[in-house]
Structure formats: C-alpha cells, structure tokens
Amino acid sequence: MWRTRTSSGSSLGALGALGLVALGIGLGTLHARAWGLGDRTPVLSFDAAQYALAARTLATTGSLATPFALPIDLALNTTPPWPLSVVQPGLVVLEAALDRIVPAKLPGMDLSAPERREWLPLVISFGCYLALGLLLARALRSRLEAFDPGRPGHTLVALAAGVAFLLDPEAQHLALGGFTELPFTLAFVAALVLLANGWASRRPLAWGLLLGAACAIRGQLAALAPLLAVAAALAAPDAPRSRRVRIAALVLVGALVPLAPWWIYKWRAFGTPMWDLSALAIWDGAGNWTWFSLTHRAEFPDLATGPAAAAAIVPKVMRNLAALSPVLATGMAGIGSLALALALAGFRRPAGDADPARAAAARAARITIVVLLLYAALALAVAAVGAGWRRYLFPARVPIEAAGLAAVWLWLAPFAARTPRLRYAVPAALAAVMVLWGGIQTLRGLDEARGTGQERGLPTVATLHTIVEDLDHTLRPGEVVMSNLGPTLAWYAGRPVLHLALGPADVDACRSRVAFRCVVLAFRDPARAWTEWAPLVANPNVALSHPEWHVFRTQLWLTDDGFRVVRLDLSPR
Numbered sequence: 164m165w166r167t168r169t170s171s172g173s174s175l176g177a178l179g180a181l182g183l184v185a186l187g188i189g190l191g192t193l194h195a196r197a198w199g200l201g202d203r204t205p206v207l208s209f210d211a212a213q214y215a216l217a218a219r220t221l222a223t224t225g226s227l228a229t230p231f232a233l234p235i236d237l238a239l240n241t242t243p244p245w246p247l248s249v250v251q252p253g254l255v256v257l258e259a260a261l262d263r264i265v266p267a268k269l270p271g272m273d274l275s276a277p278e279r280r281e282w283l284p285l286v287i288s289f290g291c292y293l294a295l296g297l298l299l300a301r302a303l304r305s306r307l308e309a310f311d312p313g314r315p316g317h318t319l320v321a322l323a324a325g326v327a328f329l330l331d332p333e334a335q336h337l338a339l340g341g342f343t344e345l346p347f348t349l350a351f352v353a354a355l356v357l358l359a360n361g362w363a364s365r366r367p368l369a370w371g372l373l374l375g376a377a378c379a380i381r382g383q384l385a386a387l388a389p390l391l392a393v394a395a396a397l398a399a400p401d402a403p404r405s406r407r408v409r410i411a412a413l414v415l416v417g418a419l420v421p422l423a424p425w426w427i428y429k430w431r432a433f434g435t436p437m438w439d440l441s442a443l444a445i446w447d448g449a450g451n452w453t454w455f456s457l458t459h460r461a462e463f464p465d466l467a468t469g470p471a472a473a474a475a476i477v478p479k480v481m482r483n484l485a486a487l488s489p490v491l492a493t494g495m496a497g498i499g500s501l502a503l504a505l506a507l508a509g510f511r512r513p514a515g516d517a518d519p520a521r522a523a524a525a526r527a528a529r530i531t532i533v534v535l536l537l538y539a540a541l542a543l544a545v546a547a548v549g550a551g552w553r554r555y556l557f558p559a560r561v562p563i564e565a566a567g568l569a570a571v572w573l574w575l576a577p578f579a580a581r582t583p584r585l586r587y588a589v590p591a592a593l594a595a596v597m598v599l600w601g602g603i604q605t606l607r608g609l610d611e612a613r614g615t616g617q618e619r620g621l622p623t624v625a626t627l628h629t630i631v632e633d634l635d636h637t638l639r640p641g642e643v644v645m646s647n648l649g650p651t652l653a654w655y656a657g658r659p660v661l662h663l664a665l666g667p668a669d670v671d672a673c674r675s676r677v678a679f680r681c682v683v684l685a686f687r688d689p690a691r692a693w694t695e696w697a698p699l700v701a702n703p704n705v706a707l708s709h710p711e712w713h714v715f716r717t718q719l720w721l722t723d724d725g726f727r728v729v730r731l732d733l734s735p736r
Contacts, residue, residue, distance in 0.1 A: 176304075179322045180297060183547040187293045187329045190605065194335040197612035201723065201724045204619045205651055206281045206629065211341030212650035213250050218258030219654075220244055226572040227252065230659040234669070235440065237461040237676040239433060243643060243659035246432035248440040252425045253380035255344050258284050278460055285361045290679040291345040292338035295352060297735050299565045300325030307569055309360075309524045310574055316590025320572045322564045323594030327495070332600025332608020333557060336644070347571075348558040350377035351384065351538070354391075355562055359531040361523065364399035367392075367410040371417020379421045381558070383437070383545050387538060388418050398530050399602075400523040401599040444549040450475035454550070455693065461672045470600045476548075483547035490541055490553055495600060496560045499567020500539070503532050506570040535562055568597065621651055622685055623724045630683060630728060631656045643679040645670065652683070666695030667712050674736055683730040703729045 200206050207215055217229040228244035236245050262282055267275035274280060300413060304321035307314065328334060337344045354373050357363045363370040371392070375390070378385045392414035396407035426436035429730040446452040446466060452475075457464050467475060491500055507529055539559035544553035579589035622630075627648075634644060634656060643659045646652050653660035661679065665671045670682065686692040689701035697706050703717035 166340065176318065179300070179318070180323075182292055183296050183322070183325045183329065186326065186385045187296055190329055191289055191292070191333055191338055193309070193609060194332070194612060195339050197609045198336075198339065198615075200339060201282070201624070203623055205278075205621050205624055205655075206285065206341075207651060208340055208342075208621075209649060210650065211284060212281075212654050214254050214258060214341065214343075215281060216245055216260055216653055217250055217652050218257045218284070219280075221255060221259035222262040222557045227255070229650075230658075231653045231662070233440070233445075233458045233662050234664050234673050235458040235463065237661075239462055242417060243677070243678040246428075248433070248438070251343065251380055251382055252428075253376060253378075253421075254287070255347055256379075257287050257346065261286060277657075281654060284338055288341050289338045292334060293343065294333075295349045295561070296325045296329045298349065298352060298356065299328055299561075302352075302359075303565060305570050306359060306524075306528070307572065310528075310573060314576055314580075315586060316572065316576065318577065319587075319590045319594050320568065323597045324568050326594075327568075327597040327601040328561060328565065329596070330605045331561075332604050333554065333607070335562070335608060336612070337554065338559065340555070344554055347377055347381040347384075348561055350380065351558050352562050355531055355535060358391075358394060358398060358534065359524075359527050361400075361415075361527055362400065364394040364402070364410055366419045367395055367413035370395060371414040372415065372420060373417075373473065375421035376393060378418065379425060383541065384538070385404040385418075385422065387534075387541060388415060389642050390537065391534065392418075394530050394534050398527045400519070400526065408499060413423045441549070445476060447550055449479040455665055459662065461664075461676055480547045483551035484543070487543060487546050487551065487553065487556060487692040490556045491543065491560060491563065493565045495567070495597070498571070499538075499563040499565075502567040502570040502574075503536060504562065506573075507532055532566070535559070535566065568593070585634060620687070620691070621648070622722060622726045622728075624655075625724060626722045626724055626728070626730070627652065627655045627684075628724070630685070634658070634681065634683070638681060642681075643677055644671065644681050645679055646681060646683040646685070647696075648683065648685055663693065663696070665693070667699065667706065667709065668695075670712065670733075671736070674733070680733045680735075682731040682733065684731070685726050687725055688727065700727055701727055701730070703731065706731055 168185060195201075198204065210368070213229065216231050218228065219228065220228050226244070229247060229250075230244050232240075232243065232245040233248075236248055237477060240246055262280075265274065265283060267273070290310045300321045303324050304317055307317040307321065308344065311317070334345070350373060354363070354370065357370055357373070358471060370587055372481065374384065374388060374391055378388070392411040395414050396402075396410040399407060399410055421660055429438045430436040431439075440458070443464075444454065446464070447454045450467070451463065466472065490496060500537070539556075542556050542559045546552060572590065575589050575593065579585045630648075631653065638644070638658075641658055643661055644652070644656070645663055646663045647663040648723060649660060649662045661673060663682070663684070664673050673679075684692070684700055686700050689697045692700040703719045706712055706714035706717055713734045713736065714731050715734045718730040720728050
C-alpha cells in the first residue's frame with residue numbers, strides 16, 4: 164500500500180513505516196519512565212493483573228479460572244480458583260499463549276520472577292499500539308489513493324495520521340497498561356478497513372471470525388453483529404439478493420465460532436451464557452450504590468426494579484453523557500465526527516463519472532462510516548450506562564480522528580491542486596497541525612503520568628515482596644488471603660486473594676463461604692483508605708475492641724514508599 168509510481172516514493176513509504184515504529188518505541192519508553200513502571204510502581208494495574216492472573220492459570224493448568232475473586236463471586240462459587248466472572252477470554256488466551264511461548268529462563272536471563280514476568284502482557288498491548296499506528300497510516304494511504312489516484316499529498320497525510328495516533332497520550336497509557344482497549348481497537352479498525360476495501364464482502368466467513376475475535380476481547384461489539392453482517396452484504400457491488408443473504412449468514416457464522424465456547428463456559432460456570440458481573444456497573448453511581456457496595460459483599464445486592472430503577476439510573480446516565488460527549492464532540496475527534504457526518508452526503512458518484520471502481524469505493528466508504536458512527540453511539544451509551552470511563556470511547560475515537568483527517572484532505576485536495584505552490588503546502592500544513600496537536604498532548608500526558616505515578620494506590624515491588632515474604636512465613640501454600648491489593652498481590656504471592664470486603668463487619672460473611680485467616684491492608688494514609696476501613700488503617704488496635712470481627716492480633720508497619728501496611732490475624736470462626 165505504500166508503493167508509489169517512483170522508487171523514491173517507495174523508499175519514502177518504507178522509511179515512513181520504520182519511522183513510525185521508532186517513534187512509537189521512543190514514546191513508549193518516555194511514558195514508562197514518567198509512570199515509573201517496574202520501579203516505584205508495579206507494571207500491572209488492577210484490571211491488567213486480573214487478565215494476567217487468568218492467563219497464567221490457563222497457561223499452567225489449561226483451565227479458564229483465576230486465583231482472584233471479588234466478595235460477590237462467593238455467592239456462586241466458593242472454592243479457588245474461581246471461574247471468570249468479569250474478564251473476557253480474548254486477551255486471556257493471547258496472554259496465555261505468550262506465557263507458554265516465552266520460557267521462564269533464557270541464556271543469561273531469569274524470567275521466572277513475577278516482577279519480570281509481569282512485563283509480558285505489555286508485549287501484546289504495546290505491539291498493538293505500534294501495529295495500529297502502521298495500520299492507520301497504510302489504510303488511509305490506500306483509501307485516499309482509491310478515491311483520488313496520484314495525489315502527491317496522500318502519503319504525507321497518511322503518515323501524519325499514524326504519527327498523531329502514536330502521540331496520543333491515552334494510546335501511550337493504554338499501550339503500557341495491559342488493558343483490552345488496544346487489542347480490541349486494532350481488531351475493530353482492521354475490520355473497518357476490510358469492510359471499506361471490499362475484502363469483507365469477498366471473504367465474509369474470515370471477516371466474521373475477525374469480528375468474533377474482537378467480541379471475545381470486548382463483548383459490546385456483539386450487539387452490532389447483525390448490523391455488521393448486513394453492512395458486509397450491502398458493500399458487495401452489484402451482488403444479487405441471494406449472494407447478499409449468503410454473505411450476511413457467513414459473517415454471523417464466523418462471528419459465532421470464537422464466541423460459542425465462551426458462552427458454553429459461562430453456562431456451565433454460572434448457569435447462563437449471558438452472565439457477566441460487569442453488568443452491575445449500570446448501578447455504579449446510581450442512587451446510593453457504588454461499585455464497592457455492589458461487589459464487595461458476599462451476596463447479590465437487592466436492586467430496585469421498574470420506575471424506581473429508572474429514577475435512580477437515568478440521572479446517572481445523563482451526568483455521564485454530559486461528561487463523556489465532549490470526548491467525541493470536541494478537539495480532533497469533534498472535527499472528525501463532523502467531517503464524517505458531512506462525508507456521508509459527499510461520497511456519491513459525480514455526474515458523468517462512470518468509473519465503477521470509484522463508485523464501489525464510495526459505496527463501501529458510506530457503509531463503513533455508518534458502521535463507525537453507530538459504533539461510536541453504542542460505545543458512548545455503554546460508557547454512560549456503565550462506569551463512565553473515558554477509555555471506553557477510545558476504540559471509537561481513534562478511527563473517527565483518522566478517517567476524519569482523510570475526509571478533510573479529500574475536500575482540500577482539489578483546492579490544493581489549483582497551483583503548484585499549494586500542492587504540497589496544504590497537506591504539509593494539515594500534517595503539521597495534527598503532529599503539533601499530538602506533541603502538545605504528549606507533553607501534557609507525560610507531566611500527568613509523573614504526578615499520577617507517584618500517587619498510585621499500589622506500593623512498590625519491594626514492598627510487595629516484603630508482604631509476600633511475611634505471608635509465606637506464617638500461612639500455608641495456597642491459603643486464601645483477603646486484601647485491597649487484590650489481583651496484584653495474587654500475582655506476586657502466587658496464592659488466592661479475595662478482594663477486601665466493604666467493611667470489617669462484612670468479613671465474617673465472606674469467611675462463611677471460603678476459609679481465610681489473614682487480612683492485609685495497604686494504603687498511603689487513612690484518608691485514602693476505604694471509608695469503613697479508615698479507622699483500622701489509622702489505628703489497627705481498634706479491631707481488638709470489636710470481638711465480633713474475630714481479630715486476635717494486629718500488626719502495622721510503615722514502608723519506605725510511604726504506605727501503611729496493616730495485617731489482621733483472625734481467630735477461627
């Protein structure tokens with residue numbers, strides 16, 4: 164796709180691809196240092212550690228399970244390892260495969276320690292970060308050439324799109340966070356590209372498999388599967404009705420192949436193939452509920468129904484919509500959204516243009532834009548109804564910004580062609596604006612990472628090792644521990660960890676379902692501790708004055724990284 168009519172143009176494409184890779188590696192290194200990964204903070208965050216734990220279990224035992232659970236998980240399953248109630252299987256399978264490929268020891272290098280092994284999941288997310296930058300640039304170059312062949316500014320604008328993506332601080336953070344957003348975004352953008360260039364209509368079963376793999380990473384795309392099947396059918400130029408029906412059916416069949424085993428697994432583990440604990444996020448911030456109060460007790464919450472539920476949820480959704488809508492309506496994403504909406508009317512065959520290839524490209528472009536904008540609306544709705552996190556909109560924002568840039572350039576290209584002086588000046592100016600904007604955002608992101616990394620709620624690797632050594636000295640191998648360090652502690656300790664109960668009074672209900680005799684709290688100070696645990700973090704001996712909590716010994720130590728670590732030893736029930 165990078166090839167042009169001259170050898171110099173081809174070299175520019177090769178150099179551009181290498182430049183994008185080098186830029187991405189450099190930006191990732193800067194962000195990792197600003198965040199302090201592997202130094203003042205562990206590599207794996209709360210979400211990333213959950214996937215890494217499930218992947219390690221799959222790689223070592225061959226089963227989809229995890230040694231980490233929320234207290235609400237005990238309502239259905241009490242014995243570790245627990246079935247997967249929140250994480251999706253796609254990233255788990257990818258990380259497990261990588262874990263099996265990379266040995267514990269290489270010549271002159273020991274990779275078995277958890278602080279070294281935790282870098283492996285980042286190989287996937289960071290690789291997707293680099294691949295997505297290349298894919299955006301290549302796809303834009305190909306589509307621009309399809310609409311307006313031979314235009315000299317296409318390569319420059321396409322490279323600018325790739326550079327702008329790599330300069331996005333949110334992309335850098337997700338690349339080094341081990342989240343699902345980048346693998347899903349790569350799969351989703353690849354699906355859009357294949358829909359736009361006609362490959363989806365020619366290979367519907369393979370395209371459906373790609374969609375199913377994307378759904379296995381982030382399940383929300385499954386809601387659009389029928390629409391995507393219809394889109395692939397409509398994108399087939401001059402196909403008879405029977406052919407379109409066959410295309411749509413093959414897309415759906417392909418999408419079901421990766422998802423069917425997962426649905427069967429959930430049916431066996433939870434009694435229904437649609438089980439997903441994250442569905443409780445609809446109540447997070449609604450009424451008096453929070454994610455902690457919903458999931459940190461060993462029972463299902465008693466939730467309102469009917470008009471009372473709507474009265475609690477609707478105000479929360481409206482607040483989230485007001486906070487999240489600017490993500491897609493302002494900045495480069497806002498320009499892209501407007502450009503794509505206008506482009507829906509602009510991608511028509513001009514009067515007198517009988518070129519069937521251009522007409523087919525315009526038809527596929529309109530269909531792809533509709534799919535992208537509908538997915539953006541779905542992502543916004545899911546984020547507003549759920550946790551309200553900005554990163555849920557990332558998979559929609561990235562292709563909107565890139566495709567919007569292409570649409571703007573297609574409108575400016577005829578104007579730039581009027582004089583030789585503007586032929587290169589206009590695409591250069593457009594590229595400069597994108598790169599300058601991205602550079603400013605990168606600098607802001609690095610400053611934010613330096614500040615946030617120092618205030619992160621996870622202690623350093625050294626402190627985690629100290630906690631693990633203390634647990635190993637007094638507890639049996641495989642014995643469950645309750646801790647607010649959750650999956651991160653489970654990764655380093657190699658033992659089952661139950662996330663901290665909502666309050667000390669809720670611990671006994673958890674112990675009635677799974678046996679444990681130790682609770683570990685680690686907070687920077689009492690003010691940052693969970694509300695009902697704050698008095699214990701300030702003075703652990705408070706627990707001794709509550710015999711119903713069954714605490715017979717407390718320990719407190721202050722760490723070099725500024726954490727207060729409290730250990731509570733519990734008597735038999």
